[in-house]
Amino acid sequence: MTLRSILIHPDPRLKKVCDPVPDLSDELRTLADDMLQTMYDAPGIGLAAPQVGITRRLIVLDCVRDGEGEPRPLVMFNPEVIAESEESSVYEEGCLSIPEQYAEVERPAEVTVRWMDRDGAARQEDFNGLWATCVQHEIDHLNGVLFIDYLRPLKRQMITRKMQKLKRELARG
Numbered sequence: 001m002t003l004r005s006i007l008i009h010p011d012p013r014l015k016k017v018c019d020p021v022p023d024l025s026d027e028l029r030t031l032a033d034d035m036l037q038t039m040y041d042a043p044g045i046g047l048a049a050p051q052v053g054i055t056r057r058l059i060v061l062d063c064v065r066d067g068e069g070e071p072r073p074l075v076m077f078n079p080e081v082i083a084e085s086e087e088s089s090v091y092e093e094g095c096l097s098i099p100e101q102y103a104e105v106e107r108p109a110e111v112t113v114r115w116m117d118r119d120g121a122a123r124q125e126d127f128n129g130l131w132a133t134c135v136q137h138e139i140d141h142l143n144g145v146l147f148i149d150y151l152r153p154l155k156r157q158m159i160t161r162k163m164q165k166l167k168r169e170l171a172r173g
């Protein structure tokens with residue numbers, strides 16, 4: 001498995017609507033495995049393919065916190081929210097493409113998600129708590145939506161300027 005480099009906002013690839021995955025291939029399974037390793041290494045609880053520069057509908061996540069039980073890596077191709085609760089919840093979100101920036105985002109508290117797993121099988125599951133927030137955040141990435149898009153324009157611009165500065169510093173090495 002290979003660690004992939006994670007794109008930092010702003011980047012045009014993070015604003016694209018990603019293409020569905022019609023059929024699985026070894027290449028896509030390798031990509032999923034690399035994304036999981038990259039996510040754990042970061043460390044993070046979710047990662048979407050466009051964050052590593054691949055604009056396909058693929059996300060990985062694992063919201064089991066350290067010391068709270070066995071890891072539960074999920075690989076989701078073509079994930080889709082098919083139902084959501086009226087009740088909402090607020091979490092402080094962050095993003096591996098927007099390092100060290102956090103803000104509260106309100107989303108449906110529970111969602112039902114349908115996806116294709118790593119073996120090509122159709123899966124469906126209800127998620128709540130942190131899992132619900134994380135899976136919605138990652139699916140947003142597949143539609144070119146970042147968590148800062150939910151914030152007031154002024155706050156969003158402030159974060160974007162910080163990221164532009166960070167990218168200039170990283171480019172200089």
Ligand SMILES: [Zn+2]
Pocket residue numbers: 094095096097137138141
């Ligand atoms: Zn993210």
